[in-house]
Amino acid sequence: MSRNGLPSLTGAIAHIDCIIDNVVDAGDHDFVLGRVVDLTSSHAKQPLIVFRSTYGEFQPAPPVAA
Numbered sequence: 001m002s003r004n005g006l007p008s009l010t011g012a013i014a015h016i017d018c019i020i021d022n023v024v025d026a027g028d029h030d031f032v033l034g035r036v037v038d039l040t041s042s043h044a045k046q047p048l049i050v051f052r053s054t055y056g057e058f059q060p061a062p063p064v065a066a
Contacts, residue, residue: 004038014041 002008008015018034025031046057 002038002040013045013047014039 002015002017004017006017015038016034016036017038018036020032021035022033023030024033049056
């Protein structure tokens with residue numbers, strides 16, 4: 001459970017607690033807009049990313065020289 005008593009997934013690298021702010025009808029589904037009230041994350045693991053039906057890992061860009 002989160003600090004606010006909401007369910008969270010064991011082993012997840014991040015958890016966001018939101019309060020539903022608005023729900024918009026988007027045809028065959030609803031778009032839910034939430035206001036973030038708490039956020040926790042673990043820097044021990046990198047997120048898994050899906051892009052164009054392919055899984056990958058986030059690779060931070062090197063710093064840009066001024």
